[in-house]
Amino acid sequence: MAASAFSNSIKRSDIIHRLPPLPTIRDLIRLYKLRALKQLSQNFLMDERLTDKIVKAAGNIENKYVIEVGPGPGSITRSILRRRPNHLVVVEKDRRFIPTLQLLKESTFNVIELDIIRDDILKYNCENAFPTCKPKDWLDSPSTHIIGNLPFAISTRLLINWLKDMSLKRGAWIYGRTSLTLTFQLEVAQRIVAEIGSDQRCRLSLMSQFWAKPELKFIIPGSAFVPKPEVDVGVVTLNPLKLPSTDLPFDLVEKVMRYIFSMRQKYVRRGIQNLFPPKIRDDLTKRIFYEADIDSQSRSFQLSNEECLRLAQVYYNIIQEHPVIDSYNYRGPKEEREVWDDWDLNSMQ
Numbered sequence: 001m002a003a004s005a006f007s008n009s010i011k012r013s014d015i016i017h018r019l020p021p022l023p024t025i026r027d028l029i030r031l032y033k034l035r036a037l038k039q040l041s042q043n044f045l046m047d048e049r050l051t052d053k054i055v056k057a058a059g060n061i062e063n064k065y066v067i068e069v070g071p072g073p074g075s076i077t078r079s080i081l082r083r084r085p086n087h088l089v090v091v092e093k094d095r096r097f098i099p100t101l102q103l104l105k106e107s108t109f110n111v112i113e114l115d116i117i118r119d120d121i122l123k124y125n126c127e128n129a130f131p132t133c134k135p136k137d138w139l140d141s142p143s144t145h146i147i148g149n150l151p152f153a154i155s156t157r158l159l160i161n162w163l164k165d166m167s168l169k170r171g172a173w174i175y176g177r178t179s180l181t182l183t184f185q186l187e188v189a190q191r192i193v194a195e196i197g198s199d200q201r202c203r204l205s206l207m208s209q210f211w212a213k214p215e216l217k218f219i220i221p222g223s224a225f226v227p228k229p230e231v232d233v234g235v236v237t238l239n240p241l242k243l244p245s246t247d248l249p250f251d252l253v254e255k256v257m258r259y260i261f262s263m264r265q266k267y268v269r270r271g272i273q274n275l276f277p278p279k280i281r282d283d284l285t286k287r288i289f290y291e292a293d294i295d296s297q298s299r300s301f302q303l304s305n306e307e308c309l310r311l312a313q314v315y316y317n318i319i320q321e322h323p324v325i326d327s328y329n330y331r332g333p334k335e336e337r338e339v340w341d342d343w344d345l346n347s348m349q
């Protein structure tokens with residue numbers, strides 16, 4: 001039978017039975033020199049039940065649009081395809097996996113659209129992924145999903161980049177409230193979801209929770225990966241909030257959260273005061289806590305999401321009045337800091 005006639009006769013439901021088998025661990029070691037790939041954080045998940053469970057955590061993806069980050073030899077990719085999305089885009093940096101992924105693509109006979117992008121996910125613009133996907137209203141349930149067993153080395157940076165895109169409704173969020181289903185080192189996963197009072201509470205918890213609802217769905221023991229990492233892994237979903245907790249600029253909020261959590265064991269005042277140049281430090285620190293109505297002797301992990309945002313709001317107001325203060329960096333080079341030594345609010349008049 002000619003290839004096109006054959007592909008015309010294939011139904012989407014047949015795909016489940018037509019995917020080529022996953023390369024074995026022995027294949028991986030031989031083909032990809034597994035041991036040499038530490039720098040790309042390649043810890044492969046070869047257990048189909050676990051890859052199915054990750055994809056299930058993303059919710060219903062049938063007929064939806066999915067981006068998979070770092071497909072590697074394609075174990076999660078197979079689980080995604082079995083759930084019959086409308087269009088799957090996989091972004092893989094390591095060219096050695098492309099032929100295996102290409103085989104997988106051929107096995108779908110274009111019944112499911114599968115695009116293989118060889119790129120660095122930190123550079124790839126998700127806006128280009130789905131030319132035929134109609135953007136949805138922000139309040140509608142999403143038809144776009146990002147799924148990935150992420151390289152640990154870039155997972156936090158990637159999450160912060162995506163949260164910023166989410167806040168600006170750009171990148172993957174031009175399509176609507178694209179959901180994220182991602183793996184992290186368990187410790188990082190616990191930080192993302194950490195509530196007020198938790199030891200794990202940090203900048204990443206707040207930044208994730210201002211724009212999304214993060215949930216730690218389940219834990220995968222390190223022993224399930226090849227090669228085995230030294231840590232267990234948490235599967236986290238982040239669904240963008242219909243109504244984000246703030247409309248303050250992302251970078252400003254991130255900066256204030258960084259300062260709030262910069263001295264975890266000390267009073268929160270100690271971190272916040274470094275936002276301001278020496279001569280006006282005391283006055284503006286008093287003002288920020290007074291106007292935000294927060295006890296400056298709290299510890300950062302004792303502050304609620306709302307309290308942290310109130311601090312960011314007052315900092316924003318101060319910056320609106322005196323924009324130059326935003327460029328002050330208490331850890332900047334000595335010569336730069338010296339310029340600020342005698343600076344006060346009158347210096348600007």
Ligand SMILES: C[S@@+](CC[C@H](N)C(=O)[O-])C[C@H]1O[C@@H](n2cnc3c(N)ncnc32)[C@H](O)[C@@H]1O
Pocket residue numbers: 040041042043044045046069070071072073074075076091092093094097119120121122149150151152154
């Ligand atoms: C932890 S492995 C997961 C592989 C596969 N999804 C699995 O679960 O078995 C991470 C994958 O991401 C790829 N990768 C690493 N850095 C990347 C980047 N910056 N952009 C895209 N892919 C990357 C690696 O080559 C590897 O295939």
